[in-house]
Amino acid sequence: MKNILIIILLLFTVESCTSNKKNSKITEQEQPEARINKPVLNKETANYLYHFAYECIDREYPNKLGQVLGDGTYLKEPSELHPSFYGCFDWHSSVHGHWTLLNILKEIPDFTHKEAILKKLQKNITEENILKEVAYFEDEYNKNFERTYGWAWLLKVTETLRDWDTPEAKQMYEHLKPLSSLIEDKYIHFLEKLTYPIRVGEHPNTAFGMSLALDYAKKYSPKLEQVIVQKAKAYYLADKGCPIDWEPGGFDFLSPCLQEASLMMKVLPKNEYITWLDLFLPNFRKNPSSYLKVAEVTDRSDGKLAHLDGLNFSRAWCLYEMANALNNDKMKRVADTHFAYSYSKMDSGEYAGAHWLASFALYAILKSN
Numbered sequence: 001m002k003n004i005l006i007i008i009l010l011l012f013t014v015e016s017c018t019s020n021k022k023n024s025k026i027t028e029q030e031q032p033e034a035r036i037n038k039p040v041l042n043k044e045t046a047n048y049l050y051h052f053a054y055e056c057i058d059r060e061y062p063n064k065l066g067q068v069l070g071d072g073t074y075l076k077e078p079s080e081l082h083p084s085f086y087g088c089f090d091w092h093s094s095v096h097g098h099w100t101l102l103n104i105l106k107e108i109p110d111f112t113h114k115e116a117i118l119k120k121l122q123k124n125i126t127e128e129n130i131l132k133e134v135a136y137f138e139d140e141y142n143k144n145f146e147r148t149y150g151w152a153w154l155l156k157v158t159e160t161l162r163d164w165d166t167p168e169a170k171q172m173y174e175h176l177k178p179l180s181s182l183i184e185d186k187y188i189h190f191l192e193k194l195t196y197p198i199r200v201g202e203h204p205n206t207a208f209g210m211s212l213a214l215d216y217a218k219k220y221s222p223k224l225e226q227v228i229v230q231k232a233k234a235y236y237l238a239d240k241g242c243p244i245d246w247e248p249g250g251f252d253f254l255s256p257c258l259q260e261a262s263l264m265m266k267v268l269p270k271n272e273y274i275t276w277l278d279l280f281l282p283n284f285r286k287n288p289s290s291y292l293k294v295a296e297v298t299d300r301s302d303g304k305l306a307h308l309d310g311l312n313f314s315r316a317w318c319l320y321e322m323a324n325a326l327n328n329d330k331m332k333r334v335a336d337t338h339f340a341y342s343y344s345k346m347d348s349g350e351y352a353g354a355h356w357l358a359s360f361a362l363y364a365i366l367k368s369n
Contacts, residue, residue, distance in 0.1 A: 035329075035332060035333060035336055036336075037336040037337065037339065037340040038332075038336055038368060039316075039336070039339050039343070039361075039364060039365040039368045040365070040368075041104075041107055041108070041362070041365045041366065042108075043108060043111065043112070045365065046104045046107075046108050046111060047112065047113075048347075049100065049104065049358045049361060049362055050100070050101060050104050050111075050113060050117065050358075052097075052100075052346070052354050052355070052357065052358035053088070053097035053098070053100040053101050053358050053359065054101060054113070054116075054117060054120065055354075056087050056088040056089070056093075056094075056097055056351075056354070056355045057087040057088055057094055057097045057098060057101070057120060057121075057124065058087050058120060058123075058124070059087045059088065059355075060077070060078050060079055060086055060087060061078075062089060062351075063078045063086070063089060063090070064089055064090045065078060065081065065090075065091075066090060066091070066145070066146075067081065067141075067142055067145065068141040068142055069141070070139070070140070070141045074141075081136060082094070082132075082133060082136065083124070083128075083129035083132050083133070084124045084125055084126075084129040084130055084132075084133050085098070085124070085133065088355045088356065089351070089355040089356070091145075091146055091150055092146055092149055092150035092153055092203070093355050093356040093359075095150060095153045095154050095157060096153040096156070096157075096356065096359035097355075097356070097358075097359060098121060098124070098125070098157055099153060099156050099157045099160060099359060100358050100359045100362050101117050101120075101121060102121065102157065102160045102161065102164065102169075103160055103362060103366065104117070104362070105117060105118070105164075106160060106163070106164040106169075107366075118168055121168075121172065122168065122171075122172065125172045125175050125176055126175055127174075127175045129175075130175050130176055130178060130179050131178060133179050134178050134179050134182055137179070137182055137183075137186070138182070143186075147186070147190060147204075148187065148190065148204070148206070148209035148210075148213075149203035149204065149205075149208070149209060151183045151186065151187055151209065151213070152208065152209040152210075152211075152212035152213045153212065153359075154179065154180065154183050155180065155183060155184070155187075155212065155213050155216040155217075156212055156215070156216060157176065158173065158176060158177075158180040158216060158220075159215060159216040159219065159220065161173035161176065162219070162220060163219075184221055184224055187209075187213060187224060187227075188223060188224055188227050191210075191227050191228065191231045192227065194206070194231070196235070197235040197236065199256045199260075200254075200256065201247070201248060201249045201251070201252030201253065201254045201255065201256055201311070202251060202252065202253060202254065202307070205254050205256060205259055206235065207232075207235075207236070207256070207259040207260040207262075207263045208254050208259045208314075210228050210231070210232060210263055211259065211262055211263040211266065213228060214228045214229075214232075214263070214266055214267075215266075228267075229267050232263055232264065232267045233267065236260050236263070236264055237264075237276070239260065239280050240279045240280060241279070241280070241282065242256070242257040242260065242261075242280050242281055243257070244257040244258075244281060244284070244291050244292070245291060248295050248308065248311055250304075250305070251304045251305070251307050252295075252307060252308065252311050253307035253308070253309075253310030253311045253314060253360075254310075254311065254314050255311065255314065255315050255318065257280075257281060258314075258315055258318035258319065258322075259314070259318060260280070261277060261280060261281060261318065261322060262317075262318040262321045262322055264276060264277070264280075265277075265321060265322050265325050266321075270325065270326075273325070274326070277322075285326065285328060285330075285331075286330075287330070288319070288328075288330055288331050288334045289330065289333075289334050292315065292334055292338070294312060294337060294338055294341045295308040295309075295311045295312055295315075295338075296308070297309050297342075297345070300345070300348045300350040300352060300353050301350045301352055302352060303352040303353075306350065306352045306353040306357075309342040309345065309346070309353055309357055309360075310342075310353075310356070310357060310360045312338040312339065312341055312342040313338070313339060313342055313343075313357070313360035313361050313363070313364045314360060314364075315335070315338050316335040316336070316338045316339040316364040316367075316368070317335075317360075317363050317364040317367040317368075319331045319332065319334055319335035319338075320332065320335050320364065320367040320368045321367055323335065324367075324369075332368075335364075335368070336368075339361070339364050339365075339368070342357070342361070343361055346358070346361065
């Protein structure tokens with residue numbers, strides 16, 4: 001009898017241990033994996049990122065103007081045509097280079113290089129310079145200049161200046177205001193007459209510009225917000241089965257599918273968005289890594305091929321925006337992987353990427369939290 005009791009006790013102990021191990025495994029499986037590559041903005045990362053923009057916002061050449069010549073008088077130096085935003089190879093890169101520096105100062109008020117950065121920013125964003133920029137956009141041959149990619153980044157600069165409560169920011173905002181107001185009006189009028197969206201992986205992508213502009217409009221422009229929300233629904237609400245497995249294109253720095261998905265996240269209530277997303281990108285919420293692999297760059301001296309580093313960053317920020325809204329850790333980990341790949345290779349010494357990638361990296365960092 002005593003032996004029988006001992007055997008029963010041993011069996012109970014084994015079963016109890018097995019059960020505890022199973023429960024332990026279940027608990028471990030339910031816990032999200034640690035994010036080992038989560039981007040963070042601190043003094044170290046800011047010190048790495050700032051120099052890309054700082055070194056190019058007053059670097060005039062090489063320069064890609066992208067202008068339409070009305071006659072011979074249009075042939076001028078970049079700094080004459082665009083006294084505020086002549087650096088960083090092209091107008092839009094100069095604009096988001098300014099955005100990069102402004103946001104580093106806004107997020108890290110005691111940044112080591114603050115005074116030197118402010119000196120450059122205040123030299124460029126003056127009342128006189130901005131009025132010359134306005135005149136350029138009012139020219140009959142260049143009224144669509146930088147539509148809509150550069151427009152969206154200009155509104156992001158305006159948003160930062162209005163959000164940043166310092167005397168320097170307020171002064172620069174007052175100087176920038178005539179151009180911001182003009183771009184706002186141009187954006188509204190363009191969207192009102194644009195019947196079909198532009199679904200590409202480069203500058204004209206409609207969803208990208210609308211997404212950036214909507215961040216600004218929700219705070220400071222009810223009319224622009226109304227138009228963007230209305231047009232986003234008209235363009236994208238009926239979309240289904242986006243071919244994300246076709247991406248990326250060889251020169252892409254934007255993901256057409258993810259840019260649209262992140263825009264609609266800002267437009268639709270959460271429950272409606274989930275329903276829409278599951279039709280637009282079936283099974284993506286559950287297994288994003290099966291649809292997205294890091295885009296590899298083979299030659300960073302080639303400006304078009306270097307776009308793919310930008311794609312990794314823009315994919316990351318779209319995924320962060322969506323993941324934060326949906327509390328989806330799988331999306332965050334895919335975003336972290338994309339970010340880490342290109343961040344570690346930014347300082348390649350090639351101006352083809354150096355003149356603009358810091359902006360994309362910083363934007364992804366700010367969206368990661």
